[in-house]
Amino acid sequence: MNERVEKRSMGLKASRALSNTIIYILLIIMSVIWLIPFVCIVLQSFRVESTWQVGYVIPQQWGFDNYIKLWETNFPKWYLNTFIIALVVAVVQTIIVLCMSYTLSRFRFKMRAGLMRFMLILGMFPGMLAMIILYRVLDDLGMTGNNSLPGLILVYVASSGMGYYVSKGFFDTIPKSLDEAARVDGATRAQVLNKIILPLAKPIVIYTILTAFMGPWGDFVFARYVSQLKPLGMNVAVGLQSWLATDTMTFNNYTLFCAGGVIVALPVAILFMCLQRYYVEGVTGGAVKG
Amino acid sequence: MKKVLALILALAMVFALAACGGTAPAPAGNDQPAPAGNDQPAAAGNELAGTYDILVWVGEAAVDLTKKQIEDFNANNEFGITFNAEVNPVSEATAADQMLVDIDAGADLYCFPQDQFARLVQANALAKLGDAAKAFVVENNDPGVVAAGTAGESVYAYPLTSDNGYFMYYDKSVIPEEDVDSLEKLIADCEEANKFFAFEAQSSAWYLASWFFATGCVSEWTVDDEGNPLTVNDNFNSDNGLIAVKGMEKLLKSPCHTSSSKADEFANGAAIVVTGTWAYEDILKVLGDNMGVTDLPSFEVDGQEYHLGSYNGCKLMGVKPQADAVKGAALHKLAQYLTGEACQMERFNELSWGPSNLVDQQSPEVQANPGLAALLLQGAYSRPQGQIPGAWWNIASVIGDEVKAAASEDDLKAALKNYQDKIEALFELDTSALLFVGAWNGWNNADEADTFYFTKNDDGTYTLTLDVPESDYMGGRIVKPGDWGTDKGFAQVTDGADLVKDLGADNPDNNIVFAEAGNYTVTWDGAAVTIVKN
Numbered sequence: 001m002n003e004r005v006e007k008r009s010m011g012l013k014a015s016r017a018l019s020n021t022i023i024y025i026l027l028i029i030m031s032v033i034w035l036i037p038f039v040c041i042v043l044q045s046f047r048v049e050s051t052w053q054v055g056y057v058i059p060q061q062w063g064f065d066n067y068i069k070l071w072e073t074n075f076p077k078w079y080l081n082t083f084i085i086a087l088v089v090a091v092v093q094t095i096i097v098l099c100m101s102y103t104l105s106r107f108r109f110k111m112r113a114g115l116m117r118f119m120l121i122l123g124m125f126p127g128m129l130a131m132i133i134l135y136r137v138l139d140d141l142g143m144t145g146n147n148s149l150p151g152l153i154l155v156y157v158a159s160s161g162m163g164y165y166v167s168k169g170f171f172d173t174i175p176k177s178l179d180e181a182a183r184v185d186g187a188t189r190a191q192v193l194n195k196i197i198l199p200l201a202k203p204i205v206i207y208t209i210l211t212a213f214m215g216p217w218g219d220f221v222f223a224r225y226v227s228q229l230k231p232l233g234m235n236v237a238v239g240l241q242s243w244l245a246t247d248t249m250t251f252n253n254y255t256l257f258c259a260g261g262v263i264v265a266l267p268v269a270i271l272f273m274c275l276q277r278y279y280v281e282g283v284t285g286g287a288v289k290g
Numbered sequence: 291m292k293k294v295l296a297l298i299l300a301l302a303m304v305f306a307l308a309a310c311g312g313t314a315p316a317p318a319g320n321d322q323p324a325p326a327g328n329d330q331p332a333a334a335g336n337e338l339a340g341t342y343d344i345l346v347w348v349g350e351a352a353v354d355l356t357k358k359q360i361e362d363f364n365a366n367n368e369f370g371i372t373f374n375a376e377v378n379p380v381s382e383a384t385a386a387d388q389m390l391v392d393i394d395a396g397a398d399l400y401c402f403p404q405d406q407f408a409r410l411v412q413a414n415a416l417a418k419l420g421d422a423a424k425a426f427v428v429e430n431n432d433p434g435v436v437a438a439g440t441a442g443e444s445v446y447a448y449p450l451t452s453d454n455g456y457f458m459y460y461d462k463s464v465i466p467e468e469d470v471d472s473l474e475k476l477i478a479d480c481e482e483a484n485k486f487f488a489f490e491a492q493s494s495a496w497y498l499a500s501w502f503f504a505t506g507c508v509s510e511w512t513v514d515d516e517g518n519p520l521t522v523n524d525n526f527n528s529d530n531g532l533i534a535v536k537g538m539e540k541l542l543k544s545p546c547h548t549s550s551s552k553a554d555e556f557a558n559g560a561a562i563v564v565t566g567t568w569a570y571e572d573i574l575k576v577l578g579d580n581m582g583v584t585d586l587p588s589f590e591v592d593g594q595e596y597h598l599g600s601y602n603g604c605k606l607m608g609v610k611p612q613a614d615a616v617k618g619a620a621l622h623k624l625a626q627y628l629t630g631e632a633c634q635m636e637r638f639n640e641l642s643w644g645p646s647n648l649v650d651q652q653s654p655e656v657q658a659n660p661g662l663a664a665l666l667l668q669g670a671y672s673r674p675q676g677q678i679p680g681a682w683w684n685i686a687s688v689i690g691d692e693v694k695a696a697a698s699e700d701d702l703k704a705a706l707k708n709y710q711d712k713i714e715a716l717f718e719l720d721t722s723a724l725l726f727v728g729a730w731n732g733w734n735n736a737d738e739a740d741t742f743y744f745t746k747n748d749d750g751t752y753t754l755t756l757d758v759p760e761s762d763y764m765g766g767r768i769v770k771p772g773d774w775g776t777d778k779g780f781a782q783v784t785d786g787a788d789l790v791k792d793l794g795a796d797n798p799d800n801n802i803v804f805a806e807a808g809n810y811t812v813t814w815d816g817a818a819v820t821i822v823k824n
Contacts, residue, residue, distance in 0.1 A: 052572065055558040135392070145395060228395045229347075229380050229388050245381040251553050251572040 038265075045258035052251045066259035074231045075260055078239035081149060083267075085235065086217045088153050093160040093212035098205065100164040102193050105171035106179060119162045127159070128221070135225050148226045148233035155226075156216045163211075170204040171197060206278040210271065217268060236264050338620045339370030347380035347388075347397040351641050356628070359636065363627045371620045382605055389415045389610075398610050398621055399628075401450055404438040404603050405496070408513055409680045416446040417611040423622055430631065434674030435604040435646040441677065442514055447606035448629040451637070452651070453567045453644025454603030455672055456497065456551070457664040460582045461485070464561040470582070473541065473589040473598070476562060480546040485561035491538060492549035492694065495686035496601055497564065500586065501538045503599025503673055505530040509686075511678050519679040519716060526686075527710040535693050535702045537589035537596060542694040549690065567644055570661040583660050585668040602672040604646055685712045724752050724778075724814060728766020730759050744768070744814065751815040755824070758804050765801035768814055776800040778814060786821030 040057055045066050047059035070076075104116060134155060138144050143151030174197060182192050198205060220237040227233040234242065240260045243253035272279065348356045360375045378397070380388065386406035389396040393415050402410065410416050419427065424445045428436050431449040439447035460470065464483045469475040480487045490497040499509070509524040525531065541547050548555065553569035556576045563573070564586065574581055586598035609625050612618035627633065634645040635653070644662050645651055656662060692705035726742040727733045744752035758764050767779035779800035783790060789810070791803045802819065804810065813820040 050557070050575070052554045052557055052576075054554075139392065139395065225391060228392065229378065229384070231378055242379070242384075245384050251569075254554075 041258045041261050044255055045262050047255050051253065051255050053254050066255045067263070069256055070259055070263065073256070074234070074239060075236075075263075077232060078234050078236045079263070081233070082217060082235040082237075082264075085149060085152050085156070086213045089156045089160075089216045090209050090213040092153075092157045093163075094205065094208045096157070096160045097164055097167060097208050097212070098193075098198070100161045101168040101171050102197060104164060105168045106176070106189075106192075123162050131222060131225065134222075138226060144226050144233070145228040145230045146233045148223070148228075148230075151226050152216065152219075152223060152235070155222060156219070160212070167201070167204045167208055170201055174200050203278040206275050210275060210279060213271070214268065217264075236260065240264070336370060338616060338623065340616070340620070341372045341374060342617050342620055343374045344376070344398040344617075344621065344624075345396075346375050346377045347385045347400040348377060349381050349401065350379040352401075352637065352643075353377050353379050355636060355640055359628055359633050360624065363624055367623065367627070369620070369623060371623060373620075373624060386410055389413070393610065396610055398612070398617075399607065399625060400610070401605055401607050402447075403454060403605055404435075404675055405678065405680075405683065407438060407447065407606065408441070408677060410608065411441050411446055412518070414611060416608045417618055417622070419445045419448075419622065420619075423626055426626060427629075430647055430649070432604075432646045432648065432651065434602060434676075435606075437674060437676050438604055439606050447608045448625045449646035450605040450607045450629055451634075451643045452602075452604045452646035453662060453665060454605060454675075455600050455665050455668060456500075456564050456566045456586075457600070457661075457668040458584055458586050459556075459563050459565065459569070459573050459577075460584070461556065461561045461577055462580045462582045465582065467582070470584050471587055473537070473587045476587055477541060477544050477546060480561050481544060483561060484559075485546065486548045486555060486559055487541065487544070487546045488548050488550045488552070488555045488560045488563040488565075489541060490549050490551040490564070491542060492690035493687055494551070495683045495689075496603075497551065498538075498686060498690050500564075500598045500600050501534040501589075502526050502531060503671070504537065504589070504596040505534045507531050507534060508673075509678075509682070510676065511682070513677045513679055519681075522713065522717070524710075524713055526689075527706040531706050532699075532702060533591045533596065535689070535696075535705065536591050538690070538693050539696065539702070540589065542690065567642065567661040567665060570642060583664040585664060585671070597671050600668055600672045601675045602669065603675040605643075679716070681716055682713075685709060685716075724768055724770060726754055726756060726766055726812065727769055727774075728758070729763045730761060730766070733766075744812075751813055753811065753813050755809065755811045757809050758807050760807040763803070764805075764807065765797075765803035767799065767801050768812070768819065778819065782817070782819045783821060784818040786819075786823075789821050789823055 043057055043059060046062045046064070047054075048063035048065045049059065049061040104112065135144070138151040138155070141151070143154065178196050178200075179192050182196050187195065216235075218237060219235065220241065223235045224238045224241070227235070227238050229242070231239070231242075240257055243257050243260075244250045346356060346360070357375070357377050360373055360377070364372050380397070380400070382401050382403050383406070385397070385400045386402045386409070389400065389402075389410060390413050393413065396415065407416075427439070427445055427448060432452045435449040435452045436445065439445055439449060458470070460476075464485055465476065465479050469479055477487060491501070492498075502509070507526050507528065507530050509522070509526060511522050512520045514520050526534075548560070551563065551565040551569075553563070553565065553572035554576075555563050556573055563569070570583075586600065588595045588597045590596075607625055607629055609618065609621045612621065629646075631647045631649050634643075634647045635650050637643040638645050638650065638656060638659075642659065642661065644659075644665065645656060650656060686709065689705055689709055692708070693702060696702050696705060724744040726744070728742075731742060742754055742756050744754040746752055752768075767776065769775055769778065776799050780790060780792070780797060780802050781800055783802060789805055791805050793801075793803060797803065802812075802821070809824040811822045811824055813822075
């Protein structure tokens, strides 16, 4: 009996090693394919001998010229715009989403199911459908062009209540008896949320903040229309695209564009590295019970 | 009680929103009042005096120069006008798109390539030039460029440049100088050296037309005041057109062909790029002394040589229609200055933009510029772009792909037939409706309740039954929607001439004037009008 088991485990070891090798080779190939564009952009941003697209990847002359030149353009203004928008949206949207999830997870009220279904259906319409009318409304309120900041914040935050699914799922997994014990001890509903639920749901809070930050950080289509091409009202995505608008502009701005791209990616990359542990927990956490 | 309160609150919210809608400013776009411009008699100089805030869009390269030129205008103009200008970098092609997104938010003064002209006029995004400004533009500029800014009888835009044509840049280290006149030799050289031949024949009708012009084909359009197509003289689907696509096939099916007109193709392994003067400085940076510039080559089909043609186009500057007529008139003065002789010369010196001004074109500096010289060389085979309806660009641009995919001569013929069908379909849209405009429906040529539309019969004739009420003048005529043509009226009446009055010289518009009120049936059979009293 013992012998047989041993024999079989030997074969298992060999086949596991083989399959692992294949999987690793596959993964390495895939990661190289995925990483190539990013490596190219980073390398191009350090190229100083020419400013246009070239047929080689590794620069002949290295330098920080492109990064230094960025500060002489409108780029810092675009960066600040984007940062303010993303920060405000991250805070406000997180608060709204968490309150919404808590309410739908813990309270039982009339039309609760109806409301959830209604939001589900609303969510099925692509957001782009509302773009024209939203643009008109913002324009009439004077929140376009150079004043696009409040307008964009309003638009990004407005529908955030509907993104409660993942965090509500996570809240559902926290035992209700904890709430009840706290309530018996005299805690208010708000205290239950702040002192019991949120500390237990840290991963999902971080996940919510991250996604709320990422949405406006990379948005292009809506920001493009709201900015009305006024340089001071653009976010980074729109601004960088405006450098590549025509053939001749690509020619003079391509490496500058790459440098801008790298700077844009930095904070998000750092944020992800620091919060990665929570992020994975957060994404999968809500899936346990929906 | 709570429910009632909730209901009231909900209603209050709804009404609050409704109120927002009501007080919002009128929507932009086509609902604006008619273009003010300086349609009215030219205002005396001092009436224009004042300070105006304006937004200007020019290409990135021209921002600083334009700021300086506007300051010069502020300092030197005789009208006492001062502009507080915000000059933003918006590329010419983007400018037209952005104007159409929201005219209210668009620039007061903007530049665009002429192929965008028709749709800008259609969208009412350009203010018409007054008589004085029109005379100034016509007198001082290249006629081809003036035509590009003209729709119907009116001029809507100021000529900015006249250099929007294409020619050939090549790498002298790959292409021997004696080969540049023959397409076949150029293809062979590129294939041998494993280099690209970049010619944007697959996605751009602008470049693709080159082959058809080579064999003498034409696609000439007239458009009405709104930019809609009126007539076309197009023979791409002909024997000559077939020769053109056979020539095109040679290049498109060669492994060295790439469909592009970008300057940076040279950095990516191209030996030839067909593009325009705007790429000159950029290509010079890459090729340096190896840069060659010349006109397009000839191709050979059935033993005969055909020299590739080209479009000769331009950039224009437009003034947005203004609610404030005085500001509009002042803007026209600025546009006139910015597109005048001195400013165009400055733009040539600093940006190498080829001038449209006749005096500037003759100056020795302009004549000595290699890019413009090649354009001039190609000029013998080029056609002024004139007015082309926006739909044509999409219809024609697919020919390239169809030619590349073609397996036989029949496929090539099918591609041309397909093109012709689409052009004809463009006109069927316009000729499928006829209407009657008359004194008793307020000369209403619009899509409204009292518009009298004819019904199209199966045999191709049009019929309308209408009541003519008693009035002093019971006249009217048959027109197309949006059109005021005078070719379907009194002179075309055959049957029923006794029912209408002959006013002779008092009827310049060829109106059908009914002798008495009543109910009539009017029929148009494509050539004659029949009137029957019911």
